[in-house]
Amino acid sequence: MLEQTRHFEDFVIGEGRQTVGRTITETDFVVHAGHSGDFFPHHLDAEFCKTLPFGQRIAHGTMVFTIGVGLTATIINPVAFSYGYDRLRFVKTVFIGDTIRSRVEIIATEPMEKRPGFGRVTERLTVTNQHGETALVADHIYMVERRP
Numbered sequence: 001m002l003e004q005t006r007h008f009e010d011f012v013i014g015e016g017r018q019t020v021g022r023t024i025t026e027t028d029f030v031v032h033a034g035h036s037g038d039f040f041p042h043h044l045d046a047e048f049c050k051t052l053p054f055g056q057r058i059a060h061g062t063m064v065f066t067i068g069v070g071l072t073a074t075i076i077n078p079v080a081f082s083y084g085y086d087r088l089r090f091v092k093t094v095f096i097g098d099t100i101r102s103r104v105e106i107i108a109t110e111p112m113e114k115r116p117g118f119g120r121v122t123e124r125l126t127v128t129n130q131h132g133e134t135a136l137v138a139d140h141i142y143m144v145e146r147r148p
Contacts, residue, residue, distance in 0.1 A: 003076045008109065008119030008144040015107030019071040021130070022057055023099045032063040058065040060093035064136050067125035071102040079145035083120065090131065097129040100145050107139070111146075 023041040033039050041048040049057045065088065093095055094100060108122040115130050 001033055002003055002074065003067070003078060005079055006019055006077050006144070008121065008146045011106050011109050011144070013106050013109060016103060017043060017072075019074070019102045021022040021101045022071055024067070024094055024096055026096050028063060028067070029057065029059065029096065030069050032060050032066070033068045034063060036060065038062070054093060054095070056095055059096075059098075061136070063088040064090070064094050064100065064127060065138065068100060068125060069140070071100075072104050072125065076111075076146070078098045080121070080142045081144075083143045086122075086139045088136075090136055092130060092135045094135050098135075099136060100127050102127050104140070106137075112143065115148055119146055120141040120144070 029043055033044055034141045038060055042052065043060055049055065062111045103126045104123045105126075106121060108120075110120050112120050122141045123140045123142065125136070125138045125140055126134055129135050142143065146148055
């Protein structure tokens with residue numbers, strides 16, 4: 001991990017970065033089901049899934065979100081704090097064997113009137129599969145210290 005101090009004023013709308021890829025495995029499905037308690041058959045029952053339109057097990061949306069966010073966690077900014085996520089959408093199904101990548105792009109910056117020492121930075125997270133198709137989109141909001 002790389003520590004990089006960036007204050008609110010350092011963020012530029014349109015800047016972004018792409019992550020490395022991560023192939024989704026059956027183990028991911030089983031571990032996520034155990035952590036989340038979501039054992040629904042469309043995630044874990046291969047025979048049942050053969051009767052559905054996709055014909056195979058589909059990844060938990062929350063797992064794709066978790067792994068997609070995790071891929072972006074390569075820089076620690078000691079003056080930025082996650083404020084939450086907005087506009088989370090599961091756009092395309094992910095399957096065992098798919099390789100996902102994440103791209104983040106700064107889409108908005110605004111001062112926080114109620115917290116004068118901070119600004120809000122919104123980063124668009126886009127998770128794509130190996131074909132470049134968008135699987136998930138969410139907006140990650142950060143509370144970032146302003147320069148003293």
